[in-house]
Amino acid sequence: MEKTPGVINERSVGLVNTRHLIFEKFTFRSGRTLSPVTLAYETYGTLNRRKNNAILIAHALSGSAHAAGYHSPHDAHPGWWDIYIGPGKPFDTGQYFIICANVIGGCSGSTGPSSINPETGKPFGLDFPMVTIQDMVNAQMHLLSHLGIEKLLSIAGGSMGGMQAIKWAIVYPEMVNSVIAIATSASLSAQGIALNEVGRQAIMNDPNWNHGDYYDSKGPDAGLSLARMIGHITYLSDRHMHEKFGRRFQKEDLPLSTFKNEFMVESYLHHQGNKFVDRFDANSYLYITKAIDYFDLKKDYGSMHEAFANVTANFLVISFTSDWLYPSFQSKEIVQALRANGKNVMYTDIETDMGHDTFLLDYEPLKKNISNFLKREFERISKE
Amino acid sequence: MEKTPGVINERSVGLVNTRHLIFEKFTFRSGRTLSPVTLAYETYGTLNRRKNNAILIAHALSGSAHAAGYHSPHDAHPGWWDIYIGPGKPFDTGQYFIICANVIGGCSGSTGPSSINPETGKPFGLDFPMVTIQDMVNAQMHLLSHLGIEKLLSIAGGSMGGMQAIKWAIVYPEMVNSVIAIATSASLSAQGIALNEVGRQAIMNDPNWNHGDYYDSKGPDAGLSLARMIGHITYLSDRHMHEKFGRRFQKEDLPLSTFKNEFMVESYLHHQGNKFVDRFDANSYLYITKAIDYFDLKKDYGSMHEAFANVTANFLVISFTSDWLYPSFQSKEIVQALRANGKNVMYTDIETDMGHDTFLLDYEPLKKNISNFLKREFERISKE
Secondary structure, eight states: OOOOSTTSOTTSOOBOOOEEEEESOEEOTTSOEESSEEEEEEEESOOOTTOOOEEEEEOOTTOOSOOSSBSSTTOSSOOTTTTTEETTSSEETTTOEEEEEOOTTOSSSSOOTTSEETTTTEEOGGGSOOOOHHHHHHHHHHHHHHHTOSSBSEEEEETHHHHHHHHHHHHOGGGBSEEEEESOOSBOOHHHHHHHHHHHHHHHHSGGGGGGOOTTSOOOHHHHHHHHHHHHHHHSOHHHHHHHTTTOBSSTTSOSSSSOOOBHHHHHHHHHHHHHHTTOOHHHHHHHHHHHHHOBHHHHHSSHHHHTTTOOSEEEEEEETTOSSSOHHHHHHHHHHHHHTTOOEEEEEEOOSSOGGGGGSOOHHHHHHHHHHHHHHHHHHHTO | OOOOSTTSOTTSOOBOOOEEEEESOEEOTTSOEESSEEEEEEEESOOOTTOOOEEEEEOOTTOOSOOSSBSSTTOSSOOTTTTTEETTSSEETTTOEEEEEOOTTOSSSSOOTTSEETTTTEEOGGGSOOOOHHHHHHHHHHHHHHHTOSSBSEEEEETHHHHHHHHHHHHOGGGBSEEEEESOOSBOOHHHHHHHHHHHHHHHHSGGGGGGOOTTSOOOHHHHHHHHHHHHHHHSOHHHHHHHTTTOBSSTTSOSSSSOOOBHHHHHHHHHHHHHHTTOOHHHHHHHHHHHHHOBHHHHHSSHHHHTTTOOSEEEEEEETTOSSSOHHHHHHHHHHHHHTTOOEEEEEEOOSSOGGGGGSOOHHHHHHHHHHHHHHHHHHHTO
């Protein structure tokens, strides 16, 4: 890993490569087995001799293994959580060994619906097995074995990343010292499911989707773009949108008497939608949103209380007051169930107008919470 | 108007017909003139000799002139606000003369994009003039002249209907004794515009939309249905959706490992979407949502204070605590601007979990507020 001047600043992890781990086979919770299966991942920092400084970062719906640094000195943007990962940053690469993998079912290097099915020589499309949060966790477990890590200092994630983090602590308690669960939930609300469904419908309504079989032709770009636009509305708050765009027009001089006129908020969403189709696969969007919808600790374990009964990790749970997609009360439910089980939990409901996406923004209260929690946890286990 | 037994209950206005007023010409705010123009309307109750008991009901985005009663004894459902309009109901047809017209630009009898352009002999489609809330009000004004009504006891509406009601009081102050503005706003928020835009995009993404020229072929049903699904999410609250659907599945026995499985909330939205395409025109959806987006009292009059300077009507303003599409603070802005101008305003922020759509539901606090306000207003003007 080398540093380059220019676009890459002092506190970046610098140039990084995505690596690929290939397992011989992987059995999904649905019972289907695929062989082989690839997991794309990146690491930042160095694993110490005691192998007790490893932190797994779990990404959200549209994330990838590329969480920090740059793939090339010419990249306009670093990895998706670069603000939080690097030398002296909350996930301090001077201290910790950070791992991030693209989820199974994804489209950024890990095996997913757009991957070639070795049995047919064609992309899986809808023949890909159903993916669950537990499948994502199990795939990550293979990666940790490969890296020789027996216990994580921490597993951290926001939104769907938080679901994976919680699931880790429940399914592999002996492998998790601590969990950082940000803006997440033990199960999506009916409204959240509804919003995911209209996004999926936007994709499936697009004739170019062709029941998931579009890899030889023009894909469902318009549908995927619309799904992303719907998503973006839910990632921001009403207030933040008001402050960012208000009711301003993109071009003030166009007459109102046409359909050409656009509010700034409309241009912003169109821009977000258009950008997304260049980097994301529509079928992955369907599979991953379904994984989110089906995640349900209460249902899977009988109750929230039972879900957390065998957890041994210490928890940092963070919600954002203006997050209406993963509202604070859902984080509080997790905290209450953990505390009712006598577990060690720190909880902060961070006051912010910026909505769900706060976890991706440069936000000092979030940085401090993560940084302090990790320091304390690392001190604790270093004494063991 | 005759009463029939069976489906039509005692407190219904009974069987009603939609009538059609044809004006020779109508000039839109955009400057375009159409000739002729039709306005579909219904009336309930009797205009008294002093002609001081007339109430105009303004409908919301998806409404029609059919606000109360039944078109046939076989109708499964009465008009859209039948709960509120009828003998002994808040809009008491024993006392008041109620009028409701389909908005211009609509698709339920009034001239709109699906109407035949006499110049071409084909439907207007996107050649229909841009429609504003003020155009809707102006068309209603023609109807009142036709009915010989010089001054309304009240004008009432929820959502976009509230925008029309407020606009009436501003533009024709001498014709309006009172206004009942429910769950409305002086201008939509950026989030509201964004949500309307993703609905429009769903329609315009549908290849059957064909730039608005679809009247000779299969229309953009999938797109319009999706727009309606998005809309429905915003009409309910997270809490109400949770209570109504929770995370229950439509069919509990289907395996999770398929895309066939549906949460109840998904079925509900699909059902709402499918029903909607039978009664609504996609181009009207585009035009009317644009009219809502462009409505902006601050911008049109320089400030909220100036907007209400010449109003003489008494106001009843009602918002709902769980309405996130037209949040309470937007109603409070209207109330503050009216009070700063020394106007007579009653304001209630009704505690409810049912979100924006509360104004369409059988909700006692809303009924009482409307009923009492109208009684007081009718007494006041009866003494004049």
